[in-house]
Amino acid sequence: MLPSIRCRRTNLIRRPCLSARLSTSSVLLANRAIVYSSFGNPSEVLSAITYPDLPPPPSKSLNVKYILSPINPADLNVIENKYHSKPSPVSSLSEGRHKFPEPHYVGGNEGLAEVTESVGLSEVNAATITVNPPTAYNMLHSFVEPKEGDLVMQNGANSAVGQAVIQIAARKGIRTLNFVRNRPDIDSLKNYLQSLGATHVFTYDDLKDKETVQNIKTTITKKGTSLMLNCVSGEPTKDMTRLLADSATLVSYGAMSKQPLILPTSLFIFRDLRCRGFWQSKWYEEHSIQQREELMKTLAELKLREPEYEILNLKGTASDEEVAQQVRSVIAKIQEGRYGRKVLLRFEPAQ
């Protein structure tokens, strides 16, 4: 949920900003932003702020305008001060032209911003291509590399990452065994994920039923799956490990249950389980600009379906207080869980 920002003109942004990476070389300069000055519950601490108009960019810089800014779980964790990377305060703007207490932080890490060229993807795809799809792609390629016909298991299968996993796997003929939380309209979720290419969809509740587990073992996993992707941790993850093959790799990328990873030690000793983690930000740091662009190209060519989404229009004519209220209340709803749609902020121009 980045607002308009100014970026130094680096190689990174020769193409339309698909770019979480942008923020590492960017300076916030103008227009409206969603900000906070103390850490806490995002549905309480967020404010909106309108900065002065952008002056023309200094040399080696350019101005970009964010078109759509998704609200990702990690954005909320940063605001709660529960994320590994700490945000840098914006203090360069304290020129007395607005009344927001200094220092403050700008929320968000991803989005679609306009520079010059047009992007060739849908706005929503372009706004959500730099964090979740590459995470899915890299997790399928950096550990145990499943081949056509192999089975990959994941939880949080309806997350944006999970949906990308399903689609990328399906393109390669990799079967997916997907787990989601139960809900009243579970069948429509199952149908939706199957329409993306999911081979099997179950709920964590199913894992409490011995017969279903036995059925999954005999008809689906057989000798077990060798790759499991973990978005959730806690109890569901522990239950799923019974479906793993010996010497399987469990890759964690999220902890949406807010529980730790709790695993019987015997899995490591007797079944040779291997636990790893994946962080897309680190992948970006460790790879060259060429490799990053190559990955974006690969992902763009996969033409993944947009995640189910909802755009929150933040009217240019609304006051900062009204905008803050809009953002806070959608976040409160997201935090209740089972929201089912990625929310993207659209900062509309004032006139």
Next chain:
Amino acid sequence: MLPSIRCRRTNLIRRPCLSARLSTSSVLLANRAIVYSSFGNPSEVLSAITYPDLPPPPSKSLNVKYILSPINPADLNVIENKYHSKPSPVSSLSEGRHKFPEPHYVGGNEGLAEVTESVGLSEVNAATITVNPPTAYNMLHSFVEPKEGDLVMQNGANSAVGQAVIQIAARKGIRTLNFVRNRPDIDSLKNYLQSLGATHVFTYDDLKDKETVQNIKTTITKKGTSLMLNCVSGEPTKDMTRLLADSATLVSYGAMSKQPLILPTSLFIFRDLRCRGFWQSKWYEEHSIQQREELMKTLAELKLREPEYEILNLKGTASDEEVAQQVRSVIAKIQEGRYGRKVLLRFEPAQ
């Protein structure tokens, strides 16, 4: 805590039986054994039984006589039915010559047994060389291979495995950061471990003290350790992970706390933690007889100090009931924890 057994004459036992492996190709035949017919608390379910005298071995077999039979934690787990491998019942001996209910199981997995040659190690060393020292040795060599000057961290450092880790590491100039449970005479335990070559010894309680942790970080671990060996799981293990370097490997081989491995998912995602497990039995299965003998030779040459031990003499003149009572009560004491000595059973001859 194996009794006298008969083994098929395989390559494995061309040399004096140093051999947990023996049991995989052995048939129990005679004399006294510590047995059980239902799973449960070993301090309650164990009995002693005297089998008829051994007949002469059939072809391709030989008779061996156990001299010392250590009581290892895994032996107790097997009896509790909490171990990965299930024991096989002994039913070939139901010839009505004793009154023990059939089927029953014989406890134990390691020991020193006599065949023909003499062994060149102390009895205690020979009786305890096939499970714990190879586990220590292989964990130091199969994952991150630490070099001279590197630091390895472990919990359960006063376990038989832990003591072997300390000594093997010290021989190679590898520093060890050791953790144990607190106790009234903690200083004498620290001195003992340091006499084995331990570089640093702390208690899990020390990890609750911020200043001590900070001190360990600045003076000992610095950028963190890259290899941690886990005998304990649960809370202490979680606390210790704060001392790990990025991309460190945590190798689990025991779960003495009876707690699962509980780790924040963030360690995997942001610090690239890698969790593995080690099982010596599997190592034996996966390696040739030559490799096994090579390892035993290497370990024998390291001349590790005997673990602190206590020999429980099971008198040949005592009744099976008396012997069972002796074994049960020492196990009850071991189960209280902080026992500090490896208990070895010596089955004394009847006359």
